[in-house]
Amino acid sequence: MKENRVPEVTIRRLSTYLRYLKELEERGETVVSSAQLAKACGLNAAQVRKDLAYFGEFGIRGVGYYVKDLYEHLKKILGLNREWRLAVIGIGNLGTALLNFRDFLKENYKIVAAFDKYPEKVIGRVAEQMGRPVEVLHIDRLKEVAKERKIDIAILSVPPSEAQKVADLVVEANIRGILNFTPVQLKVPKGIIVKNAYFTTVLDNLVYYLQFRRR
Amino acid sequence: MKENRVPEVTIRRLSTYLRYLKELEERGETVVSSAQLAKACGLNAAQVRKDLAYFGEFGIRGVGYYVKDLYEHLKKILGLNREWRLAVIGIGNLGTALLNFRDFLKENYKIVAAFDKYPEKVIGRVAEQMGRPVEVLHIDRLKEVAKERKIDIAILSVPPSEAQKVADLVVEANIRGILNFTPVQLKVPKGIIVKNAYFTTVLDNLVYYLQFRRR
């Protein structure tokens, strides 16, 4: 084990391993090899071992890794052994879908608030779609509610024109993490962590490689 | 200009440049420097120049790049100078949001079909949310309709348990590109291009860096 700086790509792959391990556990598998993990995730076995070695020695030579054990370790490493409290800001179509996104619940994520500039406009539609009443608060209450409900992360699904302004409010509300679904490159103070999840970029990327193929 | 293999990260950044250039154009700016582009996108100026140099010499020494000119070039390079025809498969909450996602229209993307396993179940809700009637077809018609409507790309927003099965149908329907919103590592034949857009991975990543901070 070496406590070097861990590459961000390694962290991303850890999530992938975690999901596969969960699957293995549900299937009742008890042991997995780096080769098997690598194959399932489309990677090289040495890379899997290197990724894990950043954090300790979890395997047994000649055997492999215990599924349950590795699963728990990775969960802890990723910080998913505690609850993370999310707020969705911007309750348009995407925001509504995110409010409803069940995968968040499987991990230790919990959506504890929803905000919009015009809560009265969206609340009816949202309740309708979700099949239950939903509380959408005015964005002006962000700071107050963030403290009250201990919001850890803001999910930003507002229009691009509002993105920077809302990001500033998020920072102001002492929320340290932003999952940014807008195409805007947010400017935030040091210490605030932003990850971009705008998917047109991914689509553009797909198209680049697609354009050289005949159909 | 060197016609080397272009790194995928470069392609991703090109999308970012494209969006900033559009913004500049709308603001009426005519010229931009690599330093300015770099700053706006949070990168190093040399990197911007290297990225562009993979595809030609678009700049003018001592001046910079003409905004409109570079914009058009990048659009062409990325393959966005023609229309791309999308189908959304799996019309749950996310699928519905994607059907409604206006950003796709700004680029040369056009959603030409929607599929689900139970179209009759979702069609009412979707129409309601979109404020207009929407045609959701049964997944069995994928191959037929793909040919008819010249579908280029399938956007996969089905449950994980169905993902591989549906991906197989997409391949069978001669669609060559998949934007995968499921957490599943899809297995597809060579020549088919898959890009993953599952965002819990990004959230996990955010949390990793967040866990070391006090709140």
Next chain:
DNA sequence: GGATGTGAAGTCGTTCACAGCT
């Protein structure tokens, strides 16, 4: 003068190959 384009240097991540443990 000033910003591009680009070899060369530097940094970072991946893969190899094998020693070491079970």
Next chain:
DNA sequence: AGCTGTGAACGACTTCACATCC
């Protein structure tokens, strides 16, 4: 015998630094 953990080799991307051209 088999699979992990890891130095060393390799390859890829980034940044520097400067010659080049407008």
